[in-house]
Amino acid sequence: MYVAVKGGERAIRNSHELLAEVRRGDPAVPELSLEQIKQQLKLAVDRVMTEGSLYDPDLAALALKQAAGDAVEAIFLVRAFRATLPRLGYTEPLDTSRMRLWRRVSATFKDLPGGQVLGPTYDYTQRLLDFSLLEPASKAAAPEDERAADAMPRVVDLLDGEGLVERHEPPAGDPDPLDLTREPLRFPAERSVRLQNLARADEGFLLAMGYSTQRGYAHTHPFAGEIRHGAAEVEVIPEELGFPVVIGEVALTECQMVNQFAGSKTEPPQFTRGYGLAFGHCERKSMAMALVDRALRATELGEEVESPAQMQEFVLSHSDSLEASGFVQHLKLPHYVDFQAELELVRKMRRSA
Amino acid sequence: MRDERFNFAFLDERSKRMIRRALLKAIAIPGYQVPFGSREMPLPYGWGTGGIQVTASVIGPNDVLKVIDQGADDTVNAVNIRRFFQRTTGVAVTERAPEATLIQTRHRIPETPLHERQIIVYQVPVPEPLQRLEPREAETRRMHGLAEYGLMHVKLYEDIARYGHIATTYDYPVMVNGRYLTAPSPIPKFDNPKMNMNPALQLFGAGREKRIYAIPPYTRVESLAFEDHPFEVQRWDAACALCGSRESFLDEVVTDDRGGRLFMCSDTDYCAGRQAAKAAAA
Amino acid sequence: MSLAMDLASVGPGLQAPELESQKIFRAAAEALAHPGRIVAMQTTASMPAGLHEASGALALSLLDHDTPLWLSPRLAGAASFLRFHTGCPLTERAERAAFAILEAGALRSLADFDNGEDAYPERSATLIVQVERLDDQGGWTLAGPGIKDRAQLRVEGLPAQFAAEWAANAGRFPRGVDLFLSCGGRACGLPRTTRIEA
Numbered sequence: 001m002y003v004a005v006k007g008g009e010r011a012i013r014n015s016h017e018l019l020a021e022v023r024r025g026d027p028a029v030p031e032l033s034l035e036q037i038k039q040q041l042k043l044a045v046d047r048v049m050t051e052g053s054l055y056d057p058d059l060a061a062l063a064l065k066q067a068a069g070d071a072v073e074a075i076f077l078v079r080a081f082r083a084t085l086p087r088l089g090y091t092e093p094l095d096t097s098r099m100r101l102w103r104r105v106s107a108t109f110k111d112l113p114g115g116q117v118l119g120p121t122y123d124y125t126q127r128l129l130d131f132s133l134l135e136p137a138s139k140a141a142a143p144e145d146e147r148a149a150d151a152m153p154r155v156v157d158l159l160d161g162e163g164l165v166e167r168h169e170p171p172a173g174d175p176d177p178l179d180l181t182r183e184p185l186r187f188p189a190e191r192s193v194r195l196q197n198l199a200r201a202d203e204g205f206l207l208a209m210g211y212s213t214q215r216g217y218a219h220t221h222p223f224a225g226e227i228r229h230g231a232a233e234v235e236v237i238p239e240e241l242g243f244p245v246v247i248g249e250v251a252l253t254e255c256q257m258v259n260q261f262a263g264s265k266t267e268p269p270q271f272t273r274g275y276g277l278a279f280g281h282c283e284r285k286s287m288a289m290a291l292v293d294r295a296l297r298a299t300e301l302g303e304e305v306e307s308p309a310q311m312q313e314f315v316l317s318h319s320d321s322l323e324a325s326g327f328v329q330h331l332k333l334p335h336y337v338d339f340q341a342e343l344e345l346v347r348k349m350r351r352s353a
Numbered sequence: 354m355r356d357e358r359f360n361f362a363f364l365d366e367r368s369k370r371m372i373r374r375a376l377l378k379a380i381a382i383p384g385y386q387v388p389f390g391s392r393e394m395p396l397p398y399g400w401g402t403g404g405i406q407v408t409a410s411v412i413g414p415n416d417v418l419k420v421i422d423q424g425a426d427d428t429v430n431a432v433n434i435r436r437f438f439q440r441t442t443g444v445a446v447t448e449r450a451p452e453a454t455l456i457q458t459r460h461r462i463p464e465t466p467l468h469e470r471q472i473i474v475y476q477v478p479v480p481e482p483l484q485r486l487e488p489r490e491a492e493t494r495r496m497h498g499l500a501e502y503g504l505m506h507v508k509l510y511e512d513i514a515r516y517g518h519i520a521t522t523y524d525y526p527v528m529v530n531g532r533y534l535t536a537p538s539p540i541p542k543f544d545n546p547k548m549n550m551n552p553a554l555q556l557f558g559a560g561r562e563k564r565i566y567a568i569p570p571y572t573r574v575e576s577l578a579f580e581d582h583p584f585e586v587q588r589w590d591a592a593c594a595l596c597g598s599r600e601s602f603l604d605e606v607v608t609d610d611r612g613g614r615l616f617m618c619s620d621t622d623y624c625a626g627r628q629a630a631k632a633a634a635a
Numbered sequence: 636m637s638l639a640m641d642l643a644s645v646g647p648g649l650q651a652p653e654l655e656s657q658k659i660f661r662a663a664a665e666a667l668a669h670p671g672r673i674v675a676m677q678t679t680a681s682m683p684a685g686l687h688e689a690s691g692a693l694a695l696s697l698l699d700h701d702t703p704l705w706l707s708p709r710l711a712g713a714a715s716f717l718r719f720h721t722g723c724p725l726t727e728r729a730e731r732a733a734f735a736i737l738e739a740g741a742l743r744s745l746a747d748f749d750n751g752e753d754a755y756p757e758r759s760a761t762l763i764v765q766v767e768r769l770d771d772q773g774g775w776t777l778a779g780p781g782i783k784d785r786a787q788l789r790v791e792g793l794p795a796q797f798a799a800e801w802a803a804n805a806g807r808f809p810r811g812v813d814l815f816l817s818c819g820g821r822a823c824g825l826p827r828t829t830r831i832e833a
Contacts, residue, residue: 009432079393084365182371184388184563187491313489323561326398330478333400333430337423337460337619340605341522341541344587349516361653370699373660374733377697378757380667381813381826383780387757411664413657498753498809530780530828532809552783554668569668569826572780 023068037061046251046280047071051321052078053181053200055250055279072202072321079322083181092235092244096254096277097157101149101230103281108223108258114152119229120281155226156256156273165258165271187313194296194316195289199277201319203285209295209309209319210288217307218295221260222274229253229281253278255286259294264302272301355443362409363441368392372410372565376556379567384529385497386480386564394560401434401459402560404476408438408457411472411556417445419453424461424602424619431459448622460523462544464601464623467553469570475538480559480566482526482536502534505577513582522587528575529568537574543586543602548574591616596627646681648720649695655679659696666815666824671777671786673769677820680720686713689817690736690763697761698723698734705732705748705760707741729760736763739792739816745804748812756809759827767792769818779829788823790816801831 024031038045038061048060052075059078067073103119106112118124159165177192180200185193198206213220231251235244255276263269274294276286295309308314318324360366368390375389394402412418418438422431426448434457435446447453450463459476467473479485483493486504496502505526512520519525525542529535537545538557548555548568555568568574578584592599594615601623603616618624649655655678662674676689683691691713698704698721705726706714713736714725726732729747742764751759774789804811804827811827 009427009436012429012432012436076393076397080395083392083394084360084363084368086365182390184390186388187489313491317490322393323398326400326402327478327561328399329397330399333459334423334428335460335539336604337541337602338523338539340603340619341543341587343605345520345522348518349520352517361657366653366656367699370656370697371701373656373664374697374702375757377663377667377761378759378813380664380781381828382756382809383828385756385809388755411657411661413661414654494754498756550783554664569781571783 023066032065034058034061034065037064041069043281044069044071044074046278046282047203047285048074048078049279050282050285051075051200051202052082054078054082057280072325076322076325089236091247092237094232094234094250094252096228096232096252097154098151099228099230099232099252099254100249101152101228103229104149104152104226106155106224106226108155108225109158112155112158114149117149121283149230154228154256156258159225159258159271163270166261166267166273168273185316187316188299189312189316191293191297191300194312195275195277195293197316197319198289198292201289202321202324203282203288205319205321205324206288206292207284209315210291212307213291213295213309218298218303218310220272220274220291220294222257222291222294223259224287225256225258225273227253227255227283227287229283251280253280253282253286255283255290257287257290257294261301267301272297356440359441361414361442362412362438363395364392364406364409368406369410372406375565376407376410376567379556379565380554380569382533383568383572384527384533384535384566386559386566388563389565391560391563396433396437398561399478400430401457401476403480403558403562403565404457404459404474404560405434405437405558406560407474407556407558407565408455409441411474412438412442412444412455414442414444416442416455417447417453419447419450419456419622420458421456421461421463421620421622422459423604424463425621427621449626450622460539460541461602461619462540462547464598464618464620465626466547467551469552471553473553473555475540475555475557477536477538477557477559477564478561479524480536480557480562480564482524482534497533500532505534509577510579513579519578519582526577528577530572531575534577535566535568535574541587541602542576542584545574545576545584546586550574589616593618593624593627596624596631598624598627642715642719645716645719646683648680648716650679652695655692656696659692662822663693663697663815663824666822667813667826668781668824669786670779670781670824670826670829671771671775671788673771673821673823675820676817676822683713683716685710686716686736687765687817688820689815689822690765691717692820693763693815693817693822694723694734694736695720700724702733703731705729705735705737707735707737709738709741710736732760734761734763737765739764739766739790740794742794742797742800745800745812746807750804750807750810750812753809756811759810760812761815762812763815763817763822764793766790766816766818769816769821769823776832777829778832779826781826782829785832798831801825805830 038057044064045057045060048063049055063074063077104117156165180196231249233246234248235246237244257274258271261272274290276289278286292309298305298310371390375387379387394405420431420435422428450465455472457474481493487493509519523541524539525545527535527537550571552570554570557566576584589603595617601618604619606615608615659676662676666674676692678692694717700722702723703726704723730749748760768791770789771787777786777788813827814825815822
C-alpha cells in the first residue's frame with residue numbers, strides 16, 4: 001500500500017539542522033567573525049547593503065555569514081529585516097559634491113580640478129592569482145598621502161558651467177518622491193521611482209541590461225563622466241532645532257555617465273546624463289545603473305523605444321533579485337494538482353488525436 | 354505559543370493598516386486587483402508572501418487557522434506557513450475545514466463547502482489573467498478599466514479552433530460579478546464552480562506582483578466559456594484508493610516503475626473525514 | 636489653532652491598538668462583505684463629542700499618515716483627536732480626502748469626493764456617514780455582491796436625494812465612493828456595488 005510522501009514538520013526541522021551543519025563546515029576550522037567578513041569581504045558587504053536597501057555593515061556581514069556567502073540570499077535576509085522597521089525620520093538629501101573621496105576618476109578629461117584619484121581599485125591589477133595569499137600575510141601598508149582626498153567638484157558640474165550638459169532641476173514644488181519600499185510601482189514610473197528601483201536592482205541583471213545598450217540595443221553613446229567613491233555626511237533637521245545636524249557618514253559610489261545627444265524638438269544638442277548610486281564600493285553596479293537609467297529616459301528625450309533596456313516595464317519589473325529568485329525557485333514547490341490537471345489534458349488530447 | 358519578540362502576526366501595524374485599507378477596497382470592487390505596498394516577508398516571493406500578508410492583516414487571537422498546499426495540510430510549504438503563524442500569533446490551528454475561521458490555501462479550494470463565518474485566503478503567483486497575453490501592466494489596467502477582454506476571448510477561441518476545446522486546466526479565468534476578468538489563482542478548473550455564490554469571503558494576495566483582490570460572499574463567478582463550448586470540469590474514471598470518493602479532485606500517485614498508478618484525494622482533510630466515517634460505520 | 640495647543644482636550648485612544656484595530660477591521664470587512672448587515676464597532680477610546688463610537692473606531696483603525704481626512708464642519712472638533720491618534724493629515728478639500736467623516740445631513744453630491752480612476756478605482760474615497768438610525772428591518776431593499784437574496788436596511792437622517800446620488804455613484808462604476816453608515820457603536824457598509832431597490 002502506498003505510504004504518504006507528504007509530511008512535513010520533521011522533514012523541515014531536520015533540514016534546518018543539516019543546513020546549520022553545512023553552513024558551519026568543519027568545526028575544526030575556526031568560525032568566521034562578523035569583523036572578518038566586514039574587513040575582508042568588504043565588497044560583498046557593500047553589495048548586500050546596496051541591494052538590501054539598508055546601510056548597516058554589521059547586519060550585512062551577519063546576513064552573509066548566515067547565507068554562507070550567497071549574496072542574493074543575504075540581500076533577502078536584510079530586506080526581510082528592514083521591511084517592518086519603524087520609520088523614525090527622514091534625512092536631508094545627500095550632497096555628493098561634498099564627499100570625502102577615496103577614489104575619483106573621469107574618462108572625459110585628462111586632468112581636472114582635484115585631479116584623478118585612483119584609490120583602491122582592481123582595475124589595473126593583473127588578474128593573476130596571488131599565491132602569496134595562500135599564507136596569512138603580514139600587514140600591507142599603503143602610502144599615507146594616497147589615502148583620501150578632500151571634497152572636489154563633480155565633473156558634470158564643470159561641464160554644466162558651459163551649458164553643455166542638461167540641467168536637472170527638481171520638479172515644481174520639489175515633491176517628496178514616491179517610496180518604493182512602501183508603495184507599489186505604477187507605470188509609467190517617473191525617474192525618481194526608476195532610480196530607486198535600479199538602486200535596489202540585482203547587479204547581474206543591471207550589468208547585462210547596461211551591457212546590452214553598448215551592443216546596439218539602445219545605443220546611448222556613453223562616457224564615464226565621473227566615478228567617485230568616498231563618504232558623504234548624513235544630515236537630519238530635528239523639528240525642535242530647525243537646522244541640519246550631522247548624524248554620521250555613509251560610504252557611497254556615484255557614477256555620472258554623460259551621453260552624446262543630437263538634440264530634439266525642444267532641446268539643443270548637448271550631453272544628457274545617466275545616474276548611478278550605490279552604498280559602499282560598488283562601481284560595476286553604479287556604472288551599469290547609470291547606463292540603464294539613461295536608456296530608460298528614451299521617451300522623455302524623444303527616442304524610439306525599441307530595446308529591452310529602454311522598456312520600463314521590462315526592466316523595472318524584472319530587476320529585483322528577491323522577486324526573480326523567489327518566483328524562479330518557487331517551481332520547487334509542489335505543483336502536483338496543476339500537473340495532474342495538465343496530465344489529464346495531455347492524455348485527452350492524445351486520445352482524440 | 355506566541356513568540357513575543359515579533360509583532361502580532363509579524364507585520365508592523367502601519368503595514369497592516371495599509372493592507373487592510375487595500376482589502377476593504379478590494380471587497381468593494383469584486384475581482385479588481387488593488388495594488389498594494391507589498392513588504393518583503395521572511396519567506397521568498399512566489400512562496401505565498403501575498404497570502405501571508407493578507408492573513409497577517411486579517412488574523413486575530415480568536416481565529417482558528419488552517420493552511421493547505423495542494424489540498425493537504427502536511428505538505429512542507431503549508432507546514433512552514435502554519436508554523437510561522439503559530440509562532441507569531443499563537444492562534445489555534447486545525448486541519449478540519451469546517452472548524453477553521455481562516456483558511457490559507459495554495460492551489461485548491463477544500464471539498465467541504467465553506468460557510469459564512471469563514472475567510473479563505475488564496476496565495477496568488479500571477480494575479481493578472483491577461484499577463485500571458487499582454488505583459489505590460491499599463492495596458493492590462495487600461496483593458497480592465499474599459500472591461501475590454503477581447504484578447505482573452507480570442508485566445509480561448511483559438512484553443513477551440515486548434516484542439517476542439519479550451520486547453521486551460523488550472524488558473525482558468527473567471528468573470529467576477531459580470532465585470533472583472535479575474536485569475537482564480539492556480540486552482541484546477543475543477544474548483545472554479547466552488548467560487549460562485551460562495552458564502553465565505555474570498556481574499557487573494559499576490560506578494561511579488563503586489564496586488565490584492567477579493568470576491569465577496571454570494572457573488573457571481575463565471576468561468577469563461579462559449580455557448581457551443583460550455584465550461585466543463587475534470588472527471589476521473591478512478592475513485593480515491595483511500596476513501597473511495599468519486600466526487601473529489603484526485604492526485605495520481607506513481608506506485609512503482611512498471612506503470613503502477615493509484616489515485617487519492619488531494620484534499621487530505623476531506624479524505625480523512627470520509628475514512629473515519631467509513632470506519633465508524635463498519 | 637495649532638495641534639499642540641489643544642492636546643490637553645484630546646481623550647485617550649485605543650488602549651490595545653494592535654488587537655482593537657484588528658477587531659474593528661474585521662467588523663469593517665464583514666460590513667462591506669455583507670452590505671446592510673449591522674455590525675458592532677466598539678473600542679476603549681474616549682471619542683470626542685459629536686463623533687460616533689463606530690466612526691471613531693473605523694478612523695482609529697484605518698487612518699494614518701498616508702490617508703488625508705476630510706471632516707464636515709460640524710465635526711471639526713474631532714480633528715485634533717484624530718490627528719493626534721492616527722497622524723492623518725487633514726484636508727479642507729473634499730476631493731483630496733482618502734477618508735471623510737460627516738453627519739448624514741451634510742451629505743451633498745458623492746461626486747464631490749475622489750471617485751478614483753477607471754484604471755485605479757481603489758483610489759476613491761471612503762465615506763463614514765453618521766446617521767440617526769440604522770435598522771435591518773423595513774426601509775430599503777438591497778441587492779448586489781455579498782447579499783444572498785435581498786437585504787433590508789432602514790436608515791434615518793440621510794437627505795432625500797441620497798437614492799439618486801447613490802444610483803449616480805453606481806453609474807460611474809468601476810469608479811465610485813464606498814460608504815460606512817455609522818450610528819452610535821454600530822455600523823453597516825454600502826460598497827459601490829450595492830443596489831438600493833426600493
